[in-house]
Amino acid sequence: MTQTQYFLLLIALCSISECVQRQYHFINEKKTWTEAQRYCREKYTDLATVDNMNDTIRLRKSVNDERIWIGLQKTSVYKWHWSSGDPALYLNLSSSPANNNNCTSKMRNGQWSVVPCNNNNYFICYNMSRGFVFVNQTMNWTAAQSYCRQNHTDLVTVRNQNENQQLEKFINDRNFSRSSVWIGLFRDTWQWSDQSNSSFRYWDTGKPNNSGGNESCTVIGQNSQRGWEEVSCDRQYPFVCHEDKLIVIQQNLSWSEALRYCRQNHVDLVSVQSVEMQRRVMNVVKLATTEAVWLGLRFSHISGIWFWVSGETVCYQNWAPGNGTSEEDCEPTVRSGAVQSEGDQTWISRPETDRLNFICSRYE
Incomplete structure (x- = not known):
């Protein structure tokens, strides 16, 4: 195969998008939230977690017109989230937020200010094909989030200092006169029953407002949306349970032993072919007892490329700096891919004889 033919084949393979979905189960029995949680944990994985709009649309189609429990519950602890679902590892706050100041705007000086979410600001969306998109309309944070999700991808995420500087330049290049614009960082006290890091929220207009004074659990409402x-x-x-298709095995095995275990007991070592699957890996990898966890990722010295054992080409990539490069060609040991269980949970290259926990997939 010529280099051009291989390149065209790679494009074709990377165009085929596998839709990664957790499996939902609608239970048409009326229970309290705690009873529903117990049922789901006994029969499946947990009460439903919702990661994105695709999950939301699937749930709409699979449930009846009643109010339906999902797994989101209020706690007493505030946590930072990005609207896009990325972990809030980088923060550039100008000061500690005051009470009821839960949404973040980017100041012209590069720092971020936490203000009430019902303030009206201009805002910046992120578009997968266009990058930053400045929206010349003022909205509250929730309305801005909805606008970005409907017309682009989401409110902009800033994951590190470099991206913060790029965004600052983007704003300054437009001679923007206002002092701040909305970005996608927010904090709340809501937590999913399965303890996942999903920051996706789909509140009805005006919610949550705790109008009854003791409203700590979440339902899919009865309005048209x-x-x-x-x-x-x-x-x-009634309620919705979910069944996870990824499982962390807390045994320390070599990569080849881990591959054999997954194929004998589940389906395969996990392949991470999208941002969505990476987020699901990030949600389960925190259960690991080793500093890194095997993925179904292997380096071929013959072809000089990384590949997934499930047969897919490595299109989406999430390598830590200095990993996943052509330098593996010169390594005498066989290299395999793992995901870090802490920090930003990027991928690293390790000798396949290292003994680590691993993630099995139950996707057929």
Whole structure:
């Protein structure tokens, strides 16, 4: 195969998008939130976690017109999230947020200010094909989030100092006169039952507002958009469970032993072919007992490329700096890919004889 033919084949393979979905199960029995949680944990994985709009659309189609429990519950601890779902590892806050200041705007001086979400600001969306998109309209943070999700990808995410400087230059190049614009960083006290890091929220207009004074659990509402509402946890509704297709095995095996274990007991070592699958890996890898966890990623000395054992080409990549390069050609040991279990959970290259935990996939 010529280099041109190989390049065209790579493009074709990378165009085929596998839709990674957790499996939902609608249970048409009325239970309190705690009873529903117990049922889901006994029969499946947990009460439903919702990661994105694709999950939301699937849920709309699979449930009836009643209010339906999902796994989001209020806690007493504030946590930072990006609207896009990325972990909030980089923060550039100008000061500690005051009470009820939960949404973030970027100041002209490069720092971020946390202000009430009902303020009206211009804002910046991120578009997968166009990059930063400045929106010359003022909205509150929630309305800006909805606008970006409907017309682009999401409110902009800033993951490190370099991206913060790029965004600052983008704003300054437009001679923007206002002092700040919305970005996608927010904080709240809501947590998913399965303890996942999903920051996706789909609140109905005006929610959450805790109008009853004791509304700590979440239902899919009955309006036409099926936006979420917070209600008292002791009410009784049908509910949705989810079944995860990824599982962390807390055994320390070599890469080849891990591959054999997954194929004998599940389906395969996990292949990470999209941002969505990487987020699911990030949600489960925190259960690991080793500093890194094997993926189904292997380096071929014959072809000089990394490949997934499931047969897919490595299109989406999430390598840590200095890993996944052609330098593996010169390594005498066989190299395989692992994901870090802490920090930003990027991929690293390790000798395949290292003994690590690993992630099996149950996707057929």
